[in-house]
Amino acid sequence: MSHAQTITLYRPLLHAIAYNMVRCKQDAEDIVQDTFLKWLSVEQSRIQNTKAYLIRSVTNSCINHLNSLKKKKEAYLEDWSEMVNKWKDTDFLSPDLDAKLQAALSTIHHKLEPLERALYVLKEGFNVDYEALQETFGKKQEHCRQIISRARKKLNDEAVRLKAEMPDSSQFIDNFKKACDFGHVSHLIQEFKKEISDKK
Known part of the structure; x- marks a missing residue:
């Protein structure tokens, strides 16, 4: 043959x-x-x-x-708070850092539902307390804890596959950078709220 x-x-x-x-x-x-x-x-x-x-x-x-995908995912998601703090103190003009940012946010975007994503990023990345999360999203603090715990499990679940790219991500990434650079978390919260509203 x-x-x-x-x-x-x-x-x-x-x-x-x-x-x-x-x-x-x-x-x-x-x-x-x-x-x-x-x-x-x-x-x-x-x-x-x-x-x-x-x-x-x-x-x-x-x-x-x-x-290889697992190692990349672990690298993007390992110690999320530390990564965000590093981005806060680093020039976003760095192509390598910008690529890592987009990869990490893409992973989070495609593995989590809008509310899970909002609570996880705000809590893990910006240390927003549960009282503020409750007031912002109308969810009891214990419920917020459960949602964040579920989000962590999803991010570590290999059965949840990543999509190729994060659609319409530019506005979200811009708001994320502003939150890191200038502490303007309100813009990021509005973006999350819009995503949650659109999902309903």
Whole structure:
């Protein structure tokens, strides 16, 4: 069987395996493509079972991909308060810092519901007390604690997959930066309230 025939035969199977593992169509396609490229670069006589080789290769690549995502997520979310304090004291013109900010906020945006996101960011990032959160969002303090606890669990849950990007993020990020730079948390709160209202 030719290389082209092998690729045509096994691509659907490998894509199904990759997608079931990474839950992202584009990532699955990239992993399958890389798997075939790797296979083509290996001396074919050394491969006794092509199907088993390809399945093992794509599975290992998916595991490596997921581990990489996990490490990135942990890096973005580790000690959120410390990260925000660092951003408060650092020039936002730094491309690297700005990229990390957007990645962290994107992770939070896509894993949390609007109210969870609002309470988590304000409490963990800006140390807004529970009394103020209760007054701002009309939720009892104990309920706020429960929502924040749930948010932390969601952020650590690998079953909750990240989306590729954070839509319409510019206004939110601008308000976040203002809150860090000038303490204008009110603008950020209004943004959160709008998101919560739009969700209803």
